[in-house]
Amino acid sequence: MMRSLYSGVAGLKTHQTKMDVIGNNIANVNTVAFKSSSMTFSELMSQTTQKSSGPNSTLGTGGTNAKQIGLGVKAGAINVNITTQGASQATGNPFDIMITGENFFVVNNGSENFFTRDGSFYVDGSGNLAMTSTGYNVMGWGVDEATGEVRQNTVTALRIMSAANMTYPPEATSQAYLSGILDKNDTDVTSANGKVVNLNFFDSLGYSYTAKFVFKQSNDTNEYSLELDRILDSTGQEVDLTTTSGAPVFGDNAVQDIAGKVSFDAVNYEWSADGKTLTRNGTVVADLNRIIDGGALKAGDEVADATTGQTVQEQLDNIAQAYGYEGSTEEFLNLRVTITDPDTDVVVNELSISDMLVTLQSEGPDDAEALPTFIGALSTDNTSFDTSGRYYEGVKVSFDPATGIFAGINGQADLTSLSLKLYTAGVGDGNFSDIEIDLSEISMFDNKGTSTIGATSGDFDGLGAGRRLGEMIGVSVQQDGMIYASYDNGMTKLLGQIATANFANASGLEKAGDNLYSATLNSGEFDGIGEDVTANGGYMSTGQLEMSNVDLSAEFTEMITTQRGFQANSRIITVSDTLLEELTNLKR
Secondary structure, three states: OOHHHHHHHHHHHHHHHHHHHHHHHHHOOOOOOOOOEEEEEEEOOEEEEEOOEOOEOOOOEOOEOOEEEEOOEEEEEEEEOOOOOOOEEEOOOOOEEEEEOOOEEEEEOOOOEEEEOOOEEEEOOOOEEEEOOOOOEEEEEOEOOOOOOEOOOOOEEOEOOOOOOOEEOOEOOOEEEEEEEOOOOOHHHHOOOOEEEEEEEEOOOOOEEEEEEEEEEOOOOOEEEEEEEEEEEOOOOEOOOOOOOOOOOEOEEEEEEEEEEEEOOOOOEEEOOOOOEEEEOOEEEEEHHHHEEOOEEOOOOOEEEOOOOEEHHHHHHHHHHHOOOOOOHHHHHOEEEEEEOOOOOOEEEEEEHHHHHHHHHHHOOOOOOOOHHHHHOOOOOOOEEEEEEEEEEEEEEEEOOOOOEEEEEOOEOOOOEEEEOOOOOOOOOOOOOOEEEEEEEEEOOOOOOOOOOEEEEOOOOOOOOOEOOEEEEEEEEOOOOEEEEEEOOOOEEEEEEEOEEOOOOHHHOEEEEOOEEEOOOOOOOOOOOOEOHHHHOOEEEEOEEEOOOOOHHHHHHHHHHHHHHHHHHHHHHHHHHHHHHHHHHHHO
């Protein structure tokens, strides 16, 4: 037999193998992140018919080269073009991720790790990030609950849609600030009801509340009282601000100097001769003997008149209405009256309206020293009296008269903030936090009679604003593989980080099917920890997948040369066969 027959057979088999490689490349031209392969040939072996010899100086002859006959070809190597980046394909799916660089995703089938460039992921029924093709879990690093930062230790499955991650916990408001202009010519500021400023805040359970603060101008137009009017819950119900200690929730007991005049409606109302019973068009609407006991007003919700069913508060409301303070009973009762001796103009007493009612009930209208002004208003010929101020719970806020800039609280220039003591005072079930309110950014400028002052929860950096319970509304993956969830309460949360693997010889990885690779001794082992994709200058892109790096033009060219090589080797067999035929014909 002729050697050329076997060389031709070896050539056919080797070119067939190369055609298999080319066919596989073309078949995977649209496979996600497929890496094309290329094949190199090497000669199979040679038969030496004569060894080489060196020159002989004695005989004067030269050396001869060896005589060797080649016996064919074999596949030298099949190399995977694994480091060439494929083009990007936009998908719009936020869980489709492409790596730019030489790193690999790490996935796990429950028992061993594999490596892939295929970033087509989804979230499975258990909330784990997984491959869409195999369901293998994508591996990464979890978050330390204490620090909120990623722990780059042994990779684990990334469970991003766990029950704990679906919501963001609420937080009580602890900081707030007021800002804007308080215009002294604003009609709301100059009115008896004052300028109302609302502060929206949260408790630790995420329930929302509204604290209503009121600014009221004093005789000094550069000084204002700031007091807490009331707190309403999200349903509009007023929160009970009663404290066990009796200390104010906001500020302290204070007095504001503000001149005013109270007028009595003598047309529809009339006090009895003893000054203890108020009638409206002949009907008794308030009886001091029923609403005052032991030198103090009774509880407002206590029934004062069994016949009419009127409570203490309703009778006090009627008295306030008689003096033009309908709907502002508390404001009326806290008005301060300065009592002076009519003969000497010396101040002999200072009382609130509520104290004057108590005195009137106990002493009657004959106590001229304590009640001359108030009693004067009981008669039809003197239906008004002057007030000098008001008692309130709160603080005094001052402005620099020259610049209009905030000048301090309670006369202290360095005091710029105050506390709404909800937690300290024991309001609610302990679910409130004390709220520190900064006033340093308010001012008193001319704004054409319009005040812009408002309250904002949180400090100037937005910290301590509090929040309600948040529902997850989206997940995003950053370029470094960090996975963040966003919630409808405006918060974001780090859920973990996708880990990657990098190999000293990526071409040494072994294909395991399904776009997966396994580590080998020649690729280098995976350390079980992985590395940040940005460590080698790489990055991740979401909504994109890496396409196959197969170059069809190159593959078709290789196909042509392979086909011609196959044809040439088949001719070797044909010609060798002809030669053998001639040899067998010699016997004829």
